[in-house]
Amino acid sequence: MKVELVTTLKRQATKILADLRSTKEPVMITEHGKPSAYLVDVADYEFMQRRLAILEGIARGERAAADGKVFSHSEAREKLAKWLS
Numbered sequence: 001m002k003v004e005l006v007t008t009l010k011r012q013a014t015k016i017l018a019d020l021r022s023t024k025e026p027v028m029i030t031e032h033g034k035p036s037a038y039l040v041d042v043a044d045y046e047f048m049q050r051r052l053a054i055l056e057g058i059a060r061g062e063r064a065a066a067d068g069k070v071f072s073h074s075e076a077r078e079k080l081a082k083w084l085s
Helices: 006-023 042-066 073-084
Strands: 002-005 027-031 034-039
Touching: 002 006, 006 027, 006 034
Parallel strands: 002 027
Antiparallel strands: 027 034
């Protein structure tokens, strides 16, 4: 991962973005020696958001199962049939 100072970003934003587009390598922006932000390719960001949504759905399902909030196969089919009608 590339690391750039925020001042470098201010001065060379066009070059940094061009490099990001060509290499797809994320860029960490630092301020006062500390991480401040990440620049990532749009397609990579959207992929990460879709993956996060899937993982959150799985986590909700696991939580529901752990809490006993589950349906039998026949109950689920019945509920889906009503929902899809």
